[in-house]
Amino acid sequence: MPYRLSASATAISIVLLLGAAVSVARAQTPGNTLPRTPDGKPDLSGVWQVMNTAAWDIQDHNAQKGMPAGLGVVVGNEIPYKPESLAQKRQNYEKRATADPENKCYLPGVPRIMYMPYPFQIFQAADMITVLFEYVHATRAIYTNGTQHPPGHIDWWMGDSRGRWEGDTLVVDNVHFNSETWFDRAGNFHSEQLHLVERFTPLDRDHITYEVTVEDPKVFTAPWRMSMVLYRHREPNFQILEYECFAFDNEFHAPVPSN
Amino acid sequence: MSRPSFAAVIASVVAGAILSVGVARIAAQGPPPPPKNPPPPGWIDPRNPPKEDPNWQPPRTPDGQPNIQGQWNQASDIITYSIEDPEADRAEHIAISGQRAMVGRPIIDPIDGKIPYQPWAAKYRAFLYEQHRQPSKPQFLDPVSRGFQEGVPRISYQGTYQIKQFPGTVLLTYDYHHSYRVIPLDGRPHAGKDIKLWMGDSRGHWEGNTLVVDVANLNDQTWLTIIGDFHSDTLHVTERWTPTAPDHIVYIATIEDRKVYTQPWKLRVDYRRQPVDEQWESAVWEGNRTADVVLGDSKK
Numbered sequence: 001m002p003y004r005l006s007a008s009a010t011a012i013s014i015v016l017l018l019g020a021a022v023s024v025a026r027a028q029t030p031g032n033t034l035p036r037t038p039d040g041k042p043d044l045s046g047v048w049q050v051m052n053t054a055a056w057d058i059q060d061h062n063a064q065k066g067m068p069a070g071l072g073v074v075v076g077n078e079i080p081y082k083p084e085s086l087a088q089k090r091q092n093y094e095k096r097a098t099a100d101p102e103n104k105c106y107l108p109g110v111p112r113i114m115y116m117p118y119p120f121q122i123f124q125a126a127d128m129i130t131v132l133f134e135y136v137h138a139t140r141a142i143y144t145n146g147t148q149h150p151p152g153h154i155d156w157w158m159g160d161s162r163g164r165w166e167g168d169t170l171v172v173d174n175v176h177f178n179s180e181t182w183f184d185r186a187g188n189f190h191s192e193q194l195h196l197v198e199r200f201t202p203l204d205r206d207h208i209t210y211e212v213t214v215e216d217p218k219v220f221t222a223p224w225r226m227s228m229v230l231y232r233h234r235e236p237n238f239q240i241l242e243y244e245c246f247a248f249d250n251e252f253h254a255p256v257p258s259n
Numbered sequence: 260m261s262r263p264s265f266a267a268v269i270a271s272v273v274a275g276a277i278l279s280v281g282v283a284r285i286a287a288q289g290p291p292p293p294p295k296n297p298p299p300p301g302w303i304d305p306r307n308p309p310k311e312d313p314n315w316q317p318p319r320t321p322d323g324q325p326n327i328q329g330q331w332n333q334a335s336d337i338i339t340y341s342i343e344d345p346e347a348d349r350a351e352h353i354a355i356s357g358q359r360a361m362v363g364r365p366i367i368d369p370i371d372g373k374i375p376y377q378p379w380a381a382k383y384r385a386f387l388y389e390q391h392r393q394p395s396k397p398q399f400l401d402p403v404s405r406g407f408q409e410g411v412p413r414i415s416y417q418g419t420y421q422i423k424q425f426p427g428t429v430l431l432t433y434d435y436h437h438s439y440r441v442i443p444l445d446g447r448p449h450a451g452k453d454i455k456l457w458m459g460d461s462r463g464h465w466e467g468n469t470l471v472v473d474v475a476n477l478n479d480q481t482w483l484t485i486i487g488d489f490h491s492d493t494l495h496v497t498e499r500w501t502p503t504a505p506d507h508i509v510y511i512a513t514i515e516d517r518k519v520y521t522q523p524w525k526l527r528v529d530y531r532r533q534p535v536d537e538q539w540e541s542a543v544w545e546g547n548r549t550a551d552v553v554l555g556d557s558k559k
Contacts, residue, residue, distance in 0.1 A: 038321065045425070106545045121441065123423065123430055130423065130432065132439050137408065137458075139437040141538060156540045180545075237447045242456050246544045247407055247480070 034168070034202050039126050042168045042202045047121045047233040047240060050210075054115040057186035058226060067185075073115070075225040079188060085219045092187025100185050105245035107138050107157035109181030110174055110196060111212045111226065119233055119240050129163060129170070134240040142172050152176050153192065170200040191218040206232040290370050298362045303334045303529040305365045306372070311503040317468055322426040324444075325468045327502050330421045331530040334507075336363035337416040339403070340485045342526065343373050348486065355392075365416065365526040367511070374488055375521045387487025393553075400553055401485040406544040408438050408457040410481025411474045411496050412512040416528050421538065429463055429470065436543040442472055449475045455492060457481060470500040491518040506532035 035043040053061070053070030060077050063069035081089060092099055102108050108116060118134040127145035142161040149160050155178040163172040174196040182189050195215040200208050208230040215223045290306065303309065317325040340356075341348035342365050349362075366372045376384055390399040403409055409417055420433040431440040442463040450460045460476035479492040497513040508530040515523040 107542055123425055123428070125423065125425075130430065132430075132441065136544070137436075137438060139432065139439060143537070157542050157545060158540055239441070239443075239450065239460075241450070241454065242458070244408065244457055247457070 033205065035205055037124060037126065041124075041126075041165055042170075043124055044122045044129065044170065044200060044202070044208065045124045047119050047238055048208065048230040049117075049119040049233060050115045050228055051231055052115060052228055054226070054228065055112065055117055055184060058115075058184045058188055059186070061186070073226045073228045075227055079224055080221045082219060082221055085189075089187050089189060092182065092189055094187075096185055096187050100182055100187070101180055102182070102185065105136060106180065107136060109157055109177060110140070110159050110161070111198065112181060112183055113138055113140070113158070114198075114210065114212075114230075115228060118243055119238075121240050132240060135243050136245050137242065142170075144170075149173070149175050155192065157181060159194075159196070168202060170198075172196075172198040172200070174198065189219065190214070190216045193218045200230075203229070206234065290372065299336055301334055301531070302336050302362070303531075305335045305337070305363060305527040305529060306367055308509070308527070308529065311507075311509070315504055317502045317505075320424050324424055324429075324465060325470070325502060326424065327422050327470070327500065327508060328424050330419060330533045330535045331508060332419045332533055333363075333416055334529045334531040335365060335416070335527070337365050337528060338363070339409075339413060339417060342366060342416070342484055342488065363416075365528055366524060367527045368525040369522070374483075375524055377519060377521055380489075380519045384487055384489065387482075387489065391486045397550055397554055399487075400550060401487075402481055404485070404549045404553065406547045406549070407480065408436060410457055410477060411440075411459045411461075412498070412514065412526065413481060413483050414438060414440075414458070415498070415510060415512060416526075419533065419536075421535065429472075432538060434538055434541060436541055437538075442470075449473075452476070455479075459496070468502060470498075472498040472500070474498065489519070490514075490516045493518045 035045075037043045052073060053068050054073045056067045057070065057072070058074050059072040059079065061067075061070055061072070097103075102112075107113075113120075113133055113135065116133075116135045120131055120133040120135075123130040123132070127143070129142040129144060131140040131142065133139065138158065140158055140161055142163045144163045144165070146164075147162060149162055152160075152175065154160065154176040156176050157178060157180065159174040160176040161172050161174050163170055165171070175194075177190070177192055177194040179190065179192045193216050197213040197215075199211040199213075201211070203209050210228050210230050212226045213223050214220070214226070298304070317327065320326045320328070338352065340352045364372050366374065369375055374384075387399060391401065394400040397405065403413075408414075414420075414433060414435075417433065418435050420431055423430040423432065427443065427445050429442040429444065431442070433439065438458065440458055440461055442461040444463050444465070446464070447462065449462060450456075454460065454476050455478040456476050457478055457480065459474040461472050461474050463470055463472040465471070474496040477490075477492065477494045477496070479490065479494075482489050494514070494516045496515075499509075499511045499513075501509045501511075503509050510528040510530060511525055512528075513523050513525050514520070
C-alpha cells in the first residue's frame with residue numbers, strides 16, 4: 001500500500017526532524033495515531049484477548065497433556081511467597097484438577113479473568129469503563145469518575161475497581177476481593193488482602209500492554225508484577241458469545257419435547 | 260442421574276395434563292377482570308396505559324441517537340412467577356414466598372392476556388406447572404432458580420438495569436446476575452443459525468425515536484416464568500423501546516415461536532427512570548444451593 005508507506009515515511013521523517021530527544025519508545029507508541037475518546041483519552045473500546053498460557057500457569061512451564069508450554073507472565077518468574085504460603089501453593093498444585101475454583105465455574109476473579117482464553121469487550125465512557133467477558137458473562141465496572149473504593153472490607157469475587165489516567169496509561173486500583181479465587185490452574189493463590197494495581201498502556205491501536213502489580217501481605221513477602229499483551233480482535237463482525245460454564249452439566253438440561 | 264427417556268417425558272406430560280385440566284388454555288375470551296390486589300403507587304397498567312405526549316422529543320447523544328441512557332426499572336408491577344392473569348397463581352406466590360402478589364399483566368395481545376400455546380404445548384406447560392412446586396427432576400425446576408441466565412424477554416421484567424449508548428452500539432447491563440446485552444446498530448447480520456445463546460443475539464436500529472431490536476439465536480433452555488412458560492429454539496423476539504417522556508420508556512416485545520405458539524403475541528413493560536447507582540456484584544451461581552434445597556432427594 002504505497003499511501004501507507006508514504007504516510008509512515010513522512011511520520012518517521014517528522015520524528016527524525018524533532019531530533020534525538022524523541023526516544024525510540026515514543027516513536028513506537030505514536031500517540032497521535034491512537035483512537036481517542038472525545039475527552040482525549042486513548043480509546044480502549046473493542047474486543048480483546050491475550051495470546052498466552054497464563055490461565056494454566058503464570059510462571060514458566062513445560063507442556064503437559066492438554067496444556068501448552070509457555071513462558072511465564074510473572075516479571076522475573078519468581079513469586080515471593082511466604083514459606084507457609086509456598087507450601088499451600090504446592091498443595092494446591094497437587095490437587096489442582098479438583099481444587100481449582102475455576103473447575104466449579106465460579107467467577108474467576110481479577111486478574112485471572114483478563115488472561116482466560118476467551119475474548120472480552122471494553123466499552124469506554126468518560127466516567128466509567130465497562131468490561132464484558134465471554135467467560136461466565138463476567139463483568140467489571142472500572143469507575144474513572146474520581147470516586148474512591150467503598151468502605152469495607154467487602155468480599156467480592158471480582159473486587160472493586162477505581163481507575164484514573166496517567167498520561168495514556170489507564171491505572172486501575174483494585175481491592176475488596178474474597179480469598180476464593182486462584183491466579184491460575186497451577187494453584188497460585190492469594191488472600192482477601194489482595195491489592196492489585198493494573199496498568200493498561202496502548203502500544204498501538206491494536207495492542208495494549210497489560211501490567212499488574214500484586215500485593216498481599218498475608219501471602220507474599222513483597223509486591224510482584226505480571227506483564228503481558230492484550231490483542232485486539234480484527235475479524236470482521238467479531239463478537240463475544242457465551243461460555244456458560246455451569247450450564248454444560250447435562251443433568252440440568254431440559255429436553256423440550258416437540259409436537 | 261440418567262436422563263429421562265423421551266417416552267417417560269411424554270408419559271409425564273400426559274399425566275400432568277390429566278391432573279391439570281383446569282389449567283389447559285381455552286380460546287380467547289376477552290380481557291381478564293381487573294386485579295383484586297391494590298396496585299402499588301405509581302403503577303402503570305400495561306393493559307391500560309396513560310396517554311403519551313406525541314410531541315415530546317428525547318434528547319440526543321453526541322452521535323445523534325435518541326438518548327435513553329440511565330438506570331431504569333419497570334413500573335408495571337410484573338413478576339417473573341407468572342405473566343398470565345390467573346389470580347390463583349398470585350395467591351400461590353404469596354403462599355410460597357410471603358411476598359405480595361403483583362398485579363401487572365403484561366400480555367397485551369392476545370386480548371385475553373394468555374400465551375397462545377399450541378395444544379401439545381399447553382399440555383407440556385400444564386405438566387411443568389404441576390412440577391414447579393416440587394420438581395421430580397432438576398430440569399423441571401425454573402432455569403433461573405438453577406442459576407442460569409434469564410433469556411429474552413424474561414430479563415426485560417426481572418429488575419433494574421442500565422442503558423449505555425455508544426456510537427454504533429447500545430449496551431444493557433442488568434443488576435441481576437451481571438447479565439448484559441450488546442446490541443450492535445451497524446446492520447451486521449445475526450450470528451449463524453447454529454449459534455445458540457442464553458441471552459440471544461441482538462441487532463438494533465432506530466426507527467424515529469424507537470429502538471427496534473431483533474433477537475435471534477436463542478436457545479430452548481430458558482423459561483418466561485417460574486411456573487414453566489416455555490419456548491423452543493425457534494423463538495424470535497422483536498423488541499421496541501420507545502421513550503415517551505424524560506423518565507418513561509415503553510417496551511413492547513413481539514414473541515414468535517412457530518413450534519410452540521399458535522400466533523405471535525405481545526407483552527408490554529413500562530420503565531421508569533431511577534437515579535443511577537453503582538451496579539455491585541450479583542454473584543448467583545457461586546454457592547447457589549436453590550436446586551439442592553428445592554429438589555431435595557429428587558436431585559440424585
